[in-house]
Amino acid sequence: xxxxxxxxxxxxxxxxxxxxxxxxxxxxxxxxFWYRQDLGHGLxxxxxxxxxxxxxxxxxxxxYSVSRSNTEDLPLTLESAASSQTSVYFCASSESGSGEETQxxxxxxxxxxx
Amino acid sequence: QKEVEQDPGPLSVPEGAIVSLNCTYSNSxxxxxxxxxQYSRKGPELLMYTYSSGNKEDGRFxxxxxxxxxxxxxxxxxxxxxxxxxxxxxxxxxGANSKLTFGKGITLSVRP
Numbered sequence: 001x002x003x004x005x006x007x008x009x010x011x012x013x014x015x016x017x018x019x020x021x022x023x024x025x026x027x028x029x030x031x032x033f034w035y036r037q038d039l040g041h042g043l044x045x046x047x048x049x050x051x052x053x054x055x056x057x058x059x060x061x062x063x064y065s066v067s068r069s070n071t072e073d074l075p076l077t078l079e080s081a082a083s084s085q086t087s088v089y090f091c092a093s094s095e096s097g098s099g100e101e102t103q104x105x106x107x108x109x110x111x112x113x114x
Numbered sequence: 115q116k117e118v119e120q121d122p123g124p125l126s127v128p129e130g131a132i133v134s135l136n137c138t139y140s141n142s143x144x145x146x147x148x149x150x151x152q153y154s155r156k157g158p159e160l161l162m163y164t165y166s167s168g169n170k171e172d173g174r175f176x177x178x179x180x181x182x183x184x185x186x187x188x189x190x191x192x193x194x195x196x197x198x199x200x201x202x203x204x205x206x207x208x209g210a211n212s213k214l215t216f217g218k219g220i221t222l223s224v225r226p
Contacts (some may be wrong), residue, residue, distance in 0.1 A: 032223060040218070042218035043202065044217055045214075048213065090158070092157075102160050103160070104216060105157030108157050
């Protein structure tokens with residue numbers, strides 16, 4: 001069965017360190033998204049990609065970067081982790097131009113920045 | 115004003131109750147409306163999807179969209195403890211390659 005996976009599921013890091021969160025989908029979807037979810041804010045879009053070599057900034061992109069070298073993967077990098085980036089991170093994917101914006105979400109990565 | 119407003123909750127109901135979850139929005143360009151369900155420590159999963167105004171029913175769940183009032187609802191009939199989860203509304207302008215705007219979510223607890 002097609003799926004979307006994230007790793008690691010839990011991560012503790014220190015302020016200032018670079019951290020990369022992995023997202024891998026086997027749906028063969030062109031569209032991929034990274035969100036963070038925080039109490040009181042809901043899901044907020046960090047970065048998104050509509051295909052290989054395409055990346056775009058979302059609502060809360062400062063301090064984050066992504067790259068898309070193939071269809072299946074969209075890693076999210078925190079350049080220099082800050083305590084404000086403690087959150088739960090979700091990756092999602094959707095089919096391009098389907099007319100139905102069904103985004104399939106991964107299980108999430110819980111990140112704690114100390 | 116936020117683009118999408120959702121009652122913050124939490125909401126606690128007895129088993130068998132009818133539950134009404136609501137969102138309002140300000141952007142009249144939204145055409146596609148979704149409800150996602152998120153169990154604790156899991157990713158959101160699509161529950162209901164509606165295009166434009168009207169109702170859509172799926173088992174015990176009914177999604178309703180009133181574009182004139184910029185108001186969407188999710189009704190759960192005969193609620194079950196397994197319905198206990200966080201429910202997020204989401205909406206978007208067009209179908210192709212568009213980003214979703216989410217409500218903050220409301221946590222529902224159904225008491226046995």
